[in-house]
Each structure stands twice: as C-alpha cells, then as structure tokens.
Amino acid sequence: xxxxxxxxxSRSQLIRYSILIYWSLFWLLNIIDxxxxxxxxxxxxxxxxAQFQKFFASAGLESPFIADFALSVAAALEGFAFVFFIGALxxxxxxxxxxxxxxxxxxxxxxxxxxxxxSIGDHIFGDRFxxxxxxxxxxxxxxxxxxxxxxxxxxxxxxxxxxxxxxxGAAIVALVLIGITSLSIFNYNTDFFSRRTDALAAEQIGExxxxxxxxxxxxxxxxxxxxxxxxxxxxxxxxxxxxxxxKPLRLKKADGLIFYIVTEDRP
Amino acid sequence: xxxKTIIRFSILIYWTFFWGLSVIDKIIPDxxxxxxxxxxxxxxxxxxxxxxxxxxxxxxIALALISGLEVINFVFYLISFINFAKGKEAHxxxxxxxxxxxxxxxxxxxxxxxxxxxxxxQLLEHGLxxxxxxxxxxxxxxxxxxxxxxxxxxxxxxIQLALIVGVIITTASSISIIDFSNRTFSNVDSAxxxxxxxxxxxxxxxxxLADKIVWEKTINKFKTTHPDLKINYIYTGPSELNSKKKTHxxxxxxxxx
Numbered sequence: 001x002x003x004x005x006x007x008x009x010s011r012s013q014l015i016r017y018s019i020l021i022y023w024s025l026f027w028l029l030n031i032i033d034x035x036x037x038x039x040x041x042x043x044x045x046x047x048x049x050a051q052f053q054k055f056f057a058s059a060g061l062e063s064p065f066i067a068d069f070a071l072s073v074a075a076a077l078e079g080f081a082f083v084f085f086i087g088a089l090x091x092x093x094x095x096x097x098x099x100x101x102x103x104x105x106x107x108x109x110x111x112x113x114x115x116x117x118x119s120i121g122d123h124i125f126g127d128r129f130x131x132x133x134x135x136x137x138x139x140x141x142x143x144x145x146x147x148x149x150x151x152x153x154x155x156x157x158x159x160x161x162x163x164x165x166x167x168x169g170a171a172i173v174a175l176v177l178i179g180i181t182s183l184s185i186f187n188y189n190t191d192f193f194s195r196r197t198d199a200l201a202a203e204q205i206g207e208x209x210x211x212x213x214x215x216x217x218x219x220x221x222x223x224x225x226x227x228x229x230x231x232x233x234x235x236x237x238x239x240x241x242x243x244x245x246x247k248p249l250r251l252k253k254a255d256g257l258i259f260y261i262v263t264e265d266r267p
Numbered sequence: 268x269x270x271k272t273i274i275r276f277s278i279l280i281y282w283t284f285f286w287g288l289s290v291i292d293k294i295i296p297d298x299x300x301x302x303x304x305x306x307x308x309x310x311x312x313x314x315x316x317x318x319x320x321x322x323x324x325x326x327x328i329a330l331a332l333i334s335g336l337e338v339i340n341f342v343f344y345l346i347s348f349i350n351f352a353k354g355k356e357a358h359x360x361x362x363x364x365x366x367x368x369x370x371x372x373x374x375x376x377x378x379x380x381x382x383x384x385x386x387x388x389q390l391l392e393h394g395l396x397x398x399x400x401x402x403x404x405x406x407x408x409x410x411x412x413x414x415x416x417x418x419x420x421x422x423x424x425x426i427q428l429a430l431i432v433g434v435i436i437t438t439a440s441s442i443s444i445i446d447f448s449n450r451t452f453s454n455v456d457s458a459x460x461x462x463x464x465x466x467x468x469x470x471x472x473x474x475x476l477a478d479k480i481v482w483e484k485t486i487n488k489f490k491t492t493h494p495d496l497k498i499n500y501i502y503t504g505p506s507e508l509n510s511k512k513k514t515h516x517x518x519x520x521x522x523x524x
Contacts, residue, residue, distance in 0.1 A: 034440045037447030049448050050475035050515075053455070060300035064452045072441040079436030083429045091421065099421035103429075105270055106418075112277045116284065123288035126305040132392050138281060139399045142406055145274070220470070220508045220517055227519075228465040239521050242502045257507040 012151040013092075019144050020089040023107060027082035034075050048074075055125045074114065081110035097152060104148060111141045192217070199225035202261055208237070214257035230261060237263040269417060271410050275359075278403050279348045282366065286341035293334040307333075314384045336373045340366055360408065367404040371397055456480050458488040459518075467496075467523060473516035482518075489520060496522040 033045040052067035084107035091100035115138040122131035195217040202210035212226055231239075241262035250258060292304040311326035320326075343366030350358035374397040381390035420426045454476040461469035471485055490498070504517030 031436055031440055035443040037443055038451070047475040049444065049451065050454075053448075053452070053476060054478075055303075057455075058298070058303045064448045068441075068445050068448050071444045072437070075440035075444065076433075076437040079440060080429075080433040082436065083433045087425065087429050096421060098419040099425075101416070102418040102420050105273075109273055109277070112281075116277070116281050119281070120284055120288060123285075123292060124302060124304070126292070126303040128305055128392070132395060135285075135399060136395060139402060142274070142278070143402070146406060214507065218507070220504060223504070223508050223519075224464040224468070224470070227468055231465060231467075238499070238523060240499055242500065242521075244505050257505060 016092060016148055016151050017089070019148050020085055020092060020104065023111065023144065024082060024085040024089055027078045027085065027111075030078045031075065031082060034071065034078075055121070055127075058125060074117075077110055077114040077117075081107050081114065084110065101149070101152065105145070108141055108145045112138060115141065195222070197221055197225070199229040202226070202230045202233075205260075208263045208265075210261040210263070212259055212261065213255070214259075216256045218256065234263065236266055238266045240264050274410060275351065275407055278407050279344065279351055279359075279363070282370070282400075282403065283341070283344040283348050286337055286344055286370070289337050290334065290341050293330070293337065314380070314386075317384060333373070333376075336369065336376075340370050340373060343369055363407055364404065367400055370400050374400065451476060454481070456484065458484040461485070461489055461520065464519075467521065469520045469522065471518040471520070473518060475515040477515060485518075486520075493522070495524060497524070499523050 032043075034048060036043055036045060037049065038047060039045065048071060049064075049067060052071050053064060056062070056066045056070070084103050088100050088103035088107060091103055115134045118134040119131055119138065122128070122134060192215075195215040196219065200212050200214065200218070200222060202212050205211045210230065212230075214222065227239075239261055243260040243262065245258040245260070291302075293307065295302050295304060296308060297306070298304070307330060308326065311330050312323060315321075315325045315329070343362055347359050347362035347366055350362060374393045377393040378390055378397065381387070381393060451474070454474040455478075459471045459473055459477065459481060461471050464470045469489070473481065473485075486498075486501075498520055500521040502519040502521065504519060509517050
C-alpha cells in the first residue's frame with residue numbers, strides 16, 4: 001500500500017501537502033470558531049469575544065464595538081489566509097508549481113501579519129504566555145515556508161527495498177497492541193465510569209472536619225452529590241467552610257482534588 | 268516586491284516591535300488607559316526577595332540593566348530596519364546580526380536568572396525565544412537566492428475568486444461576531460441565576476465575560492430574592508470541578524434558614 005503511494009507521489013510532495021492541509025485546516029477551524037460563537041453541542045471552541053472584550057476593557061476601552069472591530073480584522077486576515085492556503089493546495093494538486101508557491105506565500109504573509117499583530121496586542125495587554133504562543137506560531141509559519149520551498153524541486157529517489165515481511169510484522173504488532181490498548185480502555189470505562197457521577201464518602205479526620213478525595217473523573221456533579229450525601233448523613237451538622245487543598249499540598253501526583261468540609265453543630 | 272524582501276521585512280518588523288514594546292512596557296509602569304503591560308518590577312522584587320535580597324535597590328538595578336539591554340536591542344533592530352528601508356543590504360545584515368547577538372545575550376542572561384531563581388517555566392519560555400532568535404537570523408541571512416522570486420498567481424479568475432471568497436468569509440464572520448457580541452455583552456454586568464443543586468446549596472455558572480461586578484450583583488440579587496435564607500458560606504469551585512470547559516467559574520452558595 002505504502003509503495004503504491006510512493007510511486008504516485010514523492011515523499012517531498014506528501015510533506016508539502018501536509019503543510020498546506022495543516023495551515024488550511026488551522027485557519028478554517030479558526031474561522032468556524034468565530035462564526036459559531038459560544039459553546040454548542042459538538043463544538044466548544046474558545047470565546048474570543050469575551051477574551052478580546054476583557055483585554056480591551058483592561059486597557060480602558062469598554063465598548064464592545066472595539067472588540068467586535070478587532071475580532072473582525074482578525075477574522076478577515078484569517079479568512080484570506082485560509083483562502084490562499086486552499087488555493088495553494090488546489091494549485092499543487094494541479095501540479096502548477098509556480099502558482100502554488102505564490103499562493104502559499106500570500107497565505108504565509110497573511111499568517112505572519114496575523115501573529116505579529118497578536119504579539120503586539122500581547123505586549124500591550126501584558127499577556128506573556130500568549131506572547132510566547134504567538135511567537136512560536138510566527139516561527140512555525142516561517143519554518144513551514146522554508147521547508148515547503150526547500151522541497152519544491154526535491155525528487156527524492158526512494159530506495160527500492162523489499163520490506164514486505166517487515167510491513168506484515170509491523171501490522172501484526174500494531175494490531176496486537178491496538179487490541180490490548182482498546183480492551184484496557186473499554187474495561188476501565190466499564191469498571192470506573194461511575195466515578196464521573198457517584199457521590200463520594202466523607203472521611204472524618206478530626207472534630208468537625210471531614211475529608212473528601214476526588215477521583216480524576218470527578219466534576220461538579222460528583223461534588224454536588226457528595227455534598228447532598230454528606231448533608232443527609234449528618235443532619236445535625238451545618239457546613240460552615242469548605243477548604244480546597246491547594247495543588248502544592250497534593251504531594252502524590254496521583255492525588256485528584258481534595259477538599260475538607262468544616263462543620264459545626266446546628267443550634 | 269520579491270519573496271525574500273517580504274520575509275526579511277516580516278522578520279525585522281516583528282523583532283523591532285517586540286523590543287520597542289518591551290521598552291515601552293518598562294517606561295510605562297503599572298496599568299494605564301490603553302496600556303496594561305506586565306509588572307516586571309513586582310516580578311523582580313519577588314525574585315530577589317526569594318534570594319534573601321529584600322532591598323528594592325537590587326531589583327531596581329537589575330531591572331534598569333535589563334531595560335538598558337532591551338533599549339540597545341531595539342535600537343539595533345531599528346537601525347537595521349531603517350537600512351533595510353533604504354535598500355542598504357550590507358548595513359541591514361550587519362545591524363541585524365548585532366541585534367540578534369545582543370538579543371540572544373539578553374535571553375542567555377534571563378535563562379541564567381531563571382535557573383538561579385528556580386523558575387523552570389520561564390526558563391523554557393526564554394529558551395524558546397533564544398532558539399527562535401537564532402532561527403530568525405539563519406533564515407534572514409541564508410535565505411536561498413531561489414527564494415528571491417516574483418509572483419505568479421495563474422489565471423486572473425482564480426485570484427478574483429479568492430478575493431470574493433475572502434470577502435464573503437470576512438463578512439459572514441463579522442456578522443456572526445457582532446451578533447454574538449450583541450447577545451452576550453449583557454453578561455458583563457448581569458446577575459447570574461442560581462440553581463438549587465442540593466437543599467440549601469445554590470450553584471452559579473459564571474460566563475466568561477463575568478467579573479467582580481457580576482459577582483456583587485449576583486449575591487445582592489440572591490439576597491433580595493431569598494430574604495428567608497442566610498448565606499453562611501460561599502465556595503469557589505476549583506478548576507477540577509469545571510470539567511466541561513464551557514463555564515468560566517463555578518460558585519456555590521451555602522445557605523440556611
């Protein structure tokens with residue numbers, strides 16, 4: 001199967017296709033995220049409006065119009081970058097090398113412009129983590145351009161090695177491992193999914209202090225059920241404080257969320 | 268314009284702004300209208316305090332030295348950029364190299380500091396910036412002559428179609444953004460509705476736009492709508508409870524009659 005692909009398309013071409021598909025999907029999904037807006041069934045995405053609104057509000061620009069405008073500019077850059085990457089993909093498919101290169105370059109330039117503008121924003125709004133993220137993407141964009149162009153005229157002579165036995169060996173080992181992994185995952189799901197919903201028992205560790213240790217699967221439903229259970233089992237107690245153990249105090253890496261319920265007797 | 272020129276322009280503009288804004292961030296301490304920035308003074312004070320050097324003079328001198336190096340970086344990039352704009356290639360390369368050298372020196376110093384102060388995340392951050400600077404220089408300097416090409420977009424129809432599709436996508440995104448903004452902007456100052464999840468315990472799902480004003484309004488509204496209840500505890504749900512990623516903040520209010 002792989003040798004068939006090798007015959008039809010060179011390895012360099014595959015990498016070039018991968019680069020174009022990556023950036024096309026990258027921007028397409030960003031645009032979809034903006035068009036959908038908010039969380040829905042099968043799409044969580046990121047609430048960019050809230051993020052932009054908070055950024056601008058922190059700089060004293062509270063009007064939602066500013067955030068809307070900035071987001072629209074970002075959407076325009078992303079939209080055009082997507083169109084040019086898709087165009088480059090189409091040209092590559094048609095084997096129009098020079099045209100493909102130019103379309104890809106415009107896509108790369110728009111992507112560089114987008115990340116440069118984002119980085120300027122990160123400086124202004126003081127978000128150093130996003131600055132690192134955007135600088136890395138800026139670098140990946142440049143790197144993609146270099147690799148894409150370097151591979152333009154590479155017609156890699158593929159070694160004609162007979163690897164049928166290795167191929168079948170690899171397939172068997174992979175299938176066995178996939179089987180074992182899947183079995184383990186399905187077993188874990190059968191045995192432990194209830195951790196996502198089951199109430200937890202509170203363990204008394206001192207006078208009027210109870211400990212609740214969460215499994216990793218636990219969420220707000222487990223928390224609420226655990227509190228309900230606690231209140232039911234201790235009707236004479238009144239919860240007056242819940243202390244969440246901060247992460248540095250959870251010494252064991254396997255520790256999930258731990259909280260203590262502090263109570264007093266009902267008057 | 269040729270590809271090489273545009274790539275070089277992109278690299279120069281990025282790093283010139285990077286260092287220019289870093290310098291401005293040092294000149295404008297604290298938060299102001301149109302500028303938030305990062306409080307490096309507080310960061311340095313904490314770092315030096317953790318070493319046992321509590322006198323603010325140490326942090327001030329260190330920050331002044333760092334800022335001085337950042338100014339040098341910025342000036343080097345700016346001169347390189349000016350030479351680039353004038354088409355003086357040899358001068359551009361010379362100043363760009365100086366700028367890169369001083370920038371990697373600064374990130375080298377930052378990395379030493381990160382090791383001394385034990386901040387591994389910042390060490391990774393500074394290491395990545397250091398690597399990107401070196402890669403920027405390699406790309407700037409060794410851009411292949413084959414990259415110095417003009418453009419060929421193929422038939423005019425293709426580029427016209429691309430522009431039309433781009434405009435349609437931009438318009439659709441903008442309409443959606445404005446619509447979403449109109450629908451959700453009220454979250455900035457609207458009280459959140461609570462849900463009684465356990466007898467006497469109310470849950471509040473705060474949206475992403477909410478801040479302290481929303482919190483205050485929510486509590487006041489809750490007290491007004493439940494005059495018979497006494498709030499005896501408010502619990503902020505830690506991130507582990509918020510596993511669905513859709514909610515910004517979970518708040519539980521424990522009450523009694």
